[in-house]
Amino acid sequence: MSDFSEKARRAEMAMRGLFPPTPLQRNDHLSARFGAEIWLKREDLSPVRSYKIRGAFNAMRKVLAERPDQKVFVCASAGNHAQGVAFVCRHFGVRGVIFMPVTTPQQKIDKTRTFGGENVEIRLTGDYFDDTLASAQAYCAEVGAHFLAPFDDPDVIEGQASVAVEMLEELGHAPDLVIVPVGGGGLSAGMRGYLAEAAPQTALKFVEPAGGASLTAAVAVGEPVTLKKVDTFVDGAAVARIGARTFAALKGIAPEDVLLAPEDRICVTILEMLNVEGIVLEPAGALAVDVLPVLADEIRGKTVVCVTSGGNFDFERLPEVKERALRYRGVKKYFILRLPQRPGALRDFLEMLGPEDDIARFEYLKKSARNFGSVLIGIETRQAANFETLLAKLDAAGFVYKDITEDELLAQFVI
Template identity: 75%
Template sequence: MPEDNAPSFVDAARRAEASMRPLFPATPLQRNAHLSDRFGADILLKREDLSPVRSYKIRGAFNAISKRVAEGQVHFACASAGNHAQGVAYACQHFGVHGVIFMPVTTPKQKIDKTKTFGMKAVDIKLVGDYFDDTLAAAKAYCEDAGAHFLSPFDDVDVIEGQSTVAVEVLDQLGTPPDLVILPVGGGGLSAGMRRYLSQTAPECAFRFVEPSGGTSLQAALRAGGPITLPKVDNFVDGAAVARIGDRTFEALRDTPIDHVLAAPEDRICQTMLEMLNVEGIVLEPAGALAVDVLGTLTSEIKGRTVVCVTSGGNFDFERLPEVKERALRYAGLKKYFILRLPQRPGALKDFLGLLGPDDDIARFEYLKKSARNFGSVLIGIETSEKEAFDRLFSRLDEGGFPYRDITADALLAEFLI
């Protein structure tokens, strides 16, 4: 992305922010007492999860569409299964233009229905492809055939400028630059826009960037000196699990020290989501919890400082809640799965049950193989109240002569058995 002179980008961001006010008010910047007390810092949450589409994506979509509408364009298209689709739909309805939104065939009905609700009669939804690459190719081919303008989710100058309006609001609301801003990174639109604006208006402000461990595209690009495509991505953090950071967004981030880019484990993110839901009543999607999730790894850096965490989205499908709870328990060490070799003799099961502690709860019990002559393999899931309880349980199993294998961290077996 070519460098504009400082005043032009800052002025453009401020104009973009002002133009959004008829559409929606500035999202709140809220001091969070729970997190502030926990970390001995002044922790403020920039609540992008409270935008009209429950994510910051409405900003980039609005800004890009408004500029093309001013040029006479009335036909748009995008490829997205999530927040970008909803932002585009909302903006198309607002401007009274036509949008075609391409989504993978595998997109959950809940996301399709929400996108339809935001776009109403202004958008058509086309389900194309089992994988996002196929969906993206279909959207771009449609734009070429129909003369529609393709709306990139992040790698677009106008989208980056639109996302930078989050930073405009932060400075206006806080009245003084924060010491540190923590930003989630997927394709890089939000982080590129906010960093660029704040580096010009509040150069003393420091940054930390957060990616999901299963999609560290910015880290990979910084190591390689340019964007590269990750061979594999864990899609659990679907709002930020991007295989390749944008070319334009990387140009705005290329001088970032690599140790300022943090990786958040997916299971720990689940723990953060549950904490924010149960303690604060704040619903965050996995990508929306990234900035909050890394606070525990920055304890010594943030103590006594003013820190802004951007909670980037709250489009969480509660049908995923059982999975989130499961992963959070496993990360905390409070739930484990193991395969037990149970002797095929009367009383063996009773002997095993007698080894369980008072807080050890059987959450799963399933015979995997019943044809063994002397032993049977049993899949067992145990929940307990403290992770040290498993050390005690496994010691008792060893002493009792019950062979077992802990498969909690075995991704391949877990995929098939759990």
């Protein structure tokens, strides 16, 4: 057994003093849908509802073994890493100083404080994460604290590899395929490193959000690159630059093994898992399940493990998730409609709607025009094909309209 594999197994054994293994569950719904044995490695059921507790625990454990007098640990995070660090600080009885952006939702601040208790101090600084990170690192240098990196650290990578250790023990044999979400790369690097030796016949697929495809960019040029723009919707995996150490562990993977998950499609997956299975997943936690339809032909008849990496979903986001899911499925659209300013014009339009069409939004945008008025109208229907019928009727009647559903600039201002 290699040095890395042995360290991963030691990390997994040490974690048993902190929490039991997260469940590996066969999912009947997904298995029947795809004609495969689909298992979910439920990292959303860890004590902090994500796998981040593993890397934080292993890194802190090893620092304290070498330097028992190290009393202060620092991290910069607005999410799962902060909660994992807080939990582990309380476990080891050390002080944690957690830097968060000023814009961090109160719910995440409260959860971090709950996990850390009196052992944790939370400092809100900076509007953007880069500012928060700079403040955290400056504080470390000032007081001699140890900085706990979220992913680009060998001890963190070893800790995340414990997911693979547990998975193989729970399943009892090597699966055909493991699907792993990717953000900074700590989880994927750790699992790839362990499975390469413990289950070399197991294939791996890596999934990242389409709006934060830092691994895809790195694979294309052979080294980490910084994305110019990142969509932060999948906040647990939207990373502008994959880690140097994590990419070194991932180097050599085939481009076709890195899959992209569109943010709106992830919303469909979140709702399906919630409504059908009663499983609460955050956007990053849904990544592995989201790509199953893309792999449908490839996985039929095989044993597949999806790592559901986190369940810290803020239900205040649910309306946005529903909205994005409807738009992705093509059953909700927004139009700017040029409506004639004459009696009966609105009635003429309404009579064109089908029995499954419903007006979800109606707002005059320009009321001062003499002959025509601009109307923002949102229409929701039961099946996407209904829009073909409606638009054909509008065209035949001479109505002027513009579909703005996919127009990001307009949508930001009016939807």
